[in-house]
Amino acid sequence: MASDNQVVMDTESGVEDGVRRRDFIHIAALSFTGVGAAAVALPLVGQMGASADVLAQASIEVDVASIETGQAIKTMWRKQPVFIRNLTPAEIADASKVAVGTLRDPQSLADRTKPGKENWLVTLGVCTHLGCVPLGAASGEVKGEFGGYFCPCHGSHYDTAGRIRKGPAPLNLVVPEFAFLSDTLVKIG
Ligand code: FES
Structure with a gap:
């Protein structure tokens, strides 16, 4: 064996x-x-x-305290760029004087911001045409004819409320779900 x-x-x-x-x-x-x-x-x-x-x-929290009036930052959320912009009084005035009914995607600045915080514009940094990342968030970048964001891929112009004003994009830059947890802490998502 x-x-x-x-x-x-x-x-x-x-x-x-x-x-x-x-x-x-x-x-x-x-x-x-x-x-x-x-x-x-x-x-x-x-x-x-x-x-x-x-x-x-998951949601992200961004401390916006250091974003000065007229500045914007770019961050990432759900693998997409997000722009957070501290609008100047002039930019708010520009956005507010537009007759909403004339817009391709009719929304007021108030529709796209939080009450009492209309200066804080939070949008996805994704062009609603074919998904390029528009210019205008970084210092010195072209902001387009309406002072907001400009998509260089096919020439979409967004205004200071991130609304489409000219070019092939069909819709405004998307405003994600967001909330202020404190005066300067923004939760996105
Ligand atoms: S992807 Fe922005 S204009 Fe075409």
Whole structure:
């Protein structure tokens, strides 16, 4: 009856074979464990992917205290650029004097901002034509004919309320769900 001992007590080559067999079994067992680990790991990877998705869906909080009047910043939320702009009184006046009914996508500045905080314009930095990132958030960038944002891809002009005024984009820059948690802390999402 064959056993490991008998294999070891055989010829030298038999011993080597026996060792090799045991090593192979050991290695095979490890490999199997590895496969098992991989099989176990897959759902974990899936969960990690889900977590990443969940994270991507999560809200962000932005302290806007350092954004001076007339400045804008670009941040990221749900893998998309977001513009936060501190409008000047002149920009607010420009946005407010437009007859809303004449707009392609009729919305007032008040519709797109929070009561008492009409100077804070929060929009996605994604052109509603084909998704380019418009210019105008960074210092010195072209803001277009209406002083807001300009999409260089096909020439869409957005005004100081982020509303489409000229060019092929069909809609205003999207205002995401947002809220002020304090005077200067904005939660997006
Ligand atoms: S993607 Fe902005 S104008 Fe076409």
